[in-house]
Amino acid sequence: xxxxxxxxxxxxxxxxxxxxxxxxxxxxxxxxxxxxxxxxxxxxxxxxxxxxxxxxxxxxxxxxxxxxxxxxxxxxxxxxxxxxxxxxxxxxxxxxxxxxxxxxxxxxxxxxxxxxxxxxxxxxxxxxxxxxxxxxxxxxxxxxxxxxxxxxxxxxxxxxxxxxxxxxxxxxxxxxxxxxxxxxxxxxxxxxxxxxxxxxxxxxxxxxxxxxxxxxxxxxxxxxxxxxxxxxxxxxxxxxxxxxxxxxxxxxxxxxxxxxxxxxxxxxxxxxxxxxxxxxxxxxxxxxxxxxxxxxxxxxxxxxxxxxxxxxxxxxxxxxxxxxxxxx
Amino acid sequence: xxxxxxxxxxxxxxxxxxxxxxxxxxxxxxxxxxxxxxxxxxxxxxxxxxxxxxxxxxxxxxxxxxxxxxxxxxxxxxxxxxxxxxxxxxxxxxxxxxxxxxxxxxxxxxxxxxxxxxxxxxxxxxxxxxxxxxxxxxxxxxxxxxxxxxxxxxxxxxxxxxxxxxxxxxxxxxxxxxxxxxxxxxxxxxxxxxxxxxxxxxxxxxxxxxxxxxxxxxxxxxxxxxxxxxxxxxxxxxxxxxxxxxxxxxxxxxxxxxxxxxxxxxxxxxxxxxxxxxxxxxxxxxxxxxxxxxxxxxxxxxxxxxxxxxxxxxxxxxxxxxxxxxxxxxxxxxxxxxxxxxxxxxxxxxxxxxxxxxxxxxxxxxxxxxxxxxxxxxxxxxxxxxxxxxxxxxxxxxxxxxxxxxxxxxxxxxxxxxxxxx
Numbered sequence: 001x002x003x004x005x006x007x008x009x010x011x012x013x014x015x016x017x018x019x020x021x022x023x024x025x026x027x028x029x030x031x032x033x034x035x036x037x038x039x040x041x042x043x044x045x046x047x048x049x050x051x052x053x054x055x056x057x058x059x060x061x062x063x064x065x066x067x068x069x070x071x072x073x074x075x076x077x078x079x080x081x082x083x084x085x086x087x088x089x090x091x092x093x094x095x096x097x098x099x100x101x102x103x104x105x106x107x108x109x110x111x112x113x114x115x116x117x118x119x120x121x122x123x124x125x126x127x128x129x130x131x132x133x134x135x136x137x138x139x140x141x142x143x144x145x146x147x148x149x150x151x152x153x154x155x156x157x158x159x160x161x162x163x164x165x166x167x168x169x170x171x172x173x174x175x176x177x178x179x180x181x182x183x184x185x186x187x188x189x190x191x192x193x194x195x196x197x198x199x200x201x202x203x204x205x206x207x208x209x210x211x212x213x214x215x216x217x218x219x220x221x222x223x224x225x226x227x228x229x230x231x232x233x234x235x236x237x238x239x240x241x242x243x244x245x246x247x248x249x250x251x252x253x254x255x256x257x258x259x260x261x262x263x264x265x266x267x268x269x270x271x272x273x274x275x276x277x278x279x280x281x282x283x284x285x286x287x288x289x290x291x292x293x294x295x296x297x298x299x300x301x302x303x304x305x306x307x308x309x310x311x312x313x314x315x316x317x318x319x320x321x322x323x324x325x326x327x328x
Numbered sequence: 329x330x331x332x333x334x335x336x337x338x339x340x341x342x343x344x345x346x347x348x349x350x351x352x353x354x355x356x357x358x359x360x361x362x363x364x365x366x367x368x369x370x371x372x373x374x375x376x377x378x379x380x381x382x383x384x385x386x387x388x389x390x391x392x393x394x395x396x397x398x399x400x401x402x403x404x405x406x407x408x409x410x411x412x413x414x415x416x417x418x419x420x421x422x423x424x425x426x427x428x429x430x431x432x433x434x435x436x437x438x439x440x441x442x443x444x445x446x447x448x449x450x451x452x453x454x455x456x457x458x459x460x461x462x463x464x465x466x467x468x469x470x471x472x473x474x475x476x477x478x479x480x481x482x483x484x485x486x487x488x489x490x491x492x493x494x495x496x497x498x499x500x501x502x503x504x505x506x507x508x509x510x511x512x513x514x515x516x517x518x519x520x521x522x523x524x525x526x527x528x529x530x531x532x533x534x535x536x537x538x539x540x541x542x543x544x545x546x547x548x549x550x551x552x553x554x555x556x557x558x559x560x561x562x563x564x565x566x567x568x569x570x571x572x573x574x575x576x577x578x579x580x581x582x583x584x585x586x587x588x589x590x591x592x593x594x595x596x597x598x599x600x601x602x603x604x605x606x607x608x609x610x611x612x613x614x615x616x617x618x619x620x621x622x623x624x625x626x627x628x629x630x631x632x633x634x635x636x637x638x639x640x641x642x643x644x645x646x647x648x649x650x651x652x653x654x655x656x657x658x659x660x661x662x663x664x665x666x667x668x669x670x671x672x673x674x675x676x677x678x679x680x681x682x683x684x685x686x687x688x689x690x691x692x693x694x695x696x697x698x699x700x701x702x703x704x705x706x707x708x709x710x711x712x713x714x715x716x717x718x719x720x721x722x723x724x725x726x727x728x729x730x731x732x733x734x735x736x737x738x739x740x741x742x743x744x745x746x747x748x749x750x
Binding site for chain 1 (some may be wrong): 357451453454455702
């Protein structure tokens with residue numbers, strides 16, 4: 001028997017059905033120690049279901065799920081001691097103070113009184129709530145609650161954190177803070193499984209990503225590999241100033257440029273730039289060349305950028321491809 | 329967060345101790361919220377003030393009539409009459425409040441956690457479902473229990489007047505506490521069963537109504553049917569239906585204070601149990617060594633007279649019709665039972681009620697435990713328990729390739745555990 005540590009997460013042929021509906025349709029996933037694995041997918045893709053199975057809140061219909069080598073079905077209590085779970089929707093006990101909230105969960109995990117005292121301060125420091133120690137939970141802003149919930153997942157020093165959409169509903173500043181905290185936790189050697197429906201959000205902090213849709217894990221791997229495969233279908237947004245004739249000319253010019261598909265444009269408004277959307281299958285160099293020649297051709301460009309990957313849109317393509325391949 | 333991961337608890341830690349710690353965890357959390365600020369204490373003060381006012385009001389109402397009656401020999405003892413009156417009013421008022429308050433603390437216990445989406449966080453901790461349910465129930469009962477116990481000094485006013493004994497007060501407390509436990513557990517059960525707190529609350533109070541009023545209606549209904557079926561023979565519905573009725577249990581307790589176990593409440597109990605405590609030929613009721621002649625309904629009809637040799641204590645004796653009261657009392661009479669008359673039904677219901685309701689509370693709590701387990705995991709938990717109960721898991725039986733992560737029998741962890749418990 002090898003002494004190699006088991007993967008922190010391991011699922012084999014994981015299936016979860018709700019009646020006729022298939023939420024997770026046979027997922028094989030392996031996440032090693034100290035990885036930050038991002039689970040990306042549109043709403044209803046099965047991310048939350050997968051996470052709930054791993055958090056021992058749902059029993060899988062078929063297949064296996066193990067955390068640190070322990071089956072979620074055979075010893076759920078032991079699995080719970082090794083994970084910190086933050087659901088996508090959750091409430092807080094608003095009649096408790098911040099430190100009492102953490103103290104409660106620490107007690108739930110059987111953390112000794114001696115260790116609770118020091119640990120609560122440390123955790124509040126990590127999530128940046130040290131000055132809110134005595135405040136009532138109900139007075140916290142949404143971002144603060146999110147961070148408090150994150151802190152509660154850490155009270156028992158779990159090996160694995162399961163965070164379901166930790167940045168949803170947060171303003172940009174709070175998102176950045178959340179990201180910084182996750183980076184810090186990665187530095188502490190935690191394995192983190194995090195989900196989102198926005199790819200760029202995950203791209204900045206994950207070591208690897210899995211794309212999930214309709215219960216299937218479509219792609220999994222390092223962030224670079226996924227991004228490259230997604231960039232192939234990128235859309236450029238070009239903002240051009242001018243009247244209708246100018247825009248029409250620009251459109252015609254762009255249609256003839258290399259790597260460009262059918263150009264779409266929005267409403268033409270006087271004095272404002274008109275946005276042209278260009279399907280583009282070239283790489284970075286091709287983009288730069290396109291911009292250079294567009295300006296050289298005399299068009300007044302106010303904006304030129306790649307559309308932020310709207311995952312739902314990319315998914316339509318990715319899943320469309322898969323279906324075509326399946327039919328062929 | 330400095331050290332590496334350490335095991336949270338030693339595996340050798342007793343399961344019972346772990347359960348106790350988990351229950352305490354839930355209770356601490358619940359009570360922190362409940363006793364925060366002044367609210368809990370203000371409510372308690374108002375409650376006690378209300379009880380005291382009620383006791384005083386009863387005194388004001390009863391005292392003149394009791395004294396008058398006593399002067400004309402109508403009642404055995406004016407002071408005792410006042411004491412019994414206060415005891416009766418306080419007992420029923422407290423019972424009424426417990427019936428309203430006890431379920432109110434538990435109908436939201438689980439469903440509110442569901443509605444506020446805190447339940448997933450709670451049940452994804454290693455806390456056993458049983459510990460969660462028991463902790464919630466005890467935390468709710470803690471406040472109701474405090475209200476009940478804090479009212480003892482007010483009930484103890486009756487000791488100044490007499491009429492009710494310490495035994496009566498103890499019985500009253502047992503019935504109140506058992507009622508709080510039973511109704512609290514029923515509220516908890518509906519809270520765990522039904523998603524919405526509102527619906528759980530409505531159903532719980534429906535259950536309270538069924539217990540208090542419904543059982544009586546059912547009993548009467550069945551009694552009428554039974555009488556029709558058996559021609560000529562008066563039969564009654566099974567009295568077991570009434571074993572769950574808190575009002576009847578309290579009537580039983582209060583009836584115990586009626587002098588000589590004779591009076592309106594005793595008569596009522598007698599009708600239910602089928603034991604007719606009235607003595608056909610009339611008799612004598614003695615309180616202390618003062619005895620009164622009574623009619624066949626147990627009502628005092630003659631003047632009281634001190635009789636030497638009369639049975640001490642509240643005792644009713646039966647004598648042949650026409651025998652003078654002093655002769656009857658002096659002879660010591662014969663216990664009612666001995667002359668073919670059944671004994672009073674007092675003391676029949678409250679112990680049966682207490683046991684029945686305690687059993688119901690236990691069942692409700694057990695069912696609630698099953699309902700708190702995550703929906704998809706119910707059978708998993710059952711299987712886990714059976715496995716651990718049947719045999720220790722045989723090593724290597726499952727496809728667990730590498731050894732389980734180090735379950736370090738850490739001395740430090742044990743020390744920490746020991747300190748935690750202090």
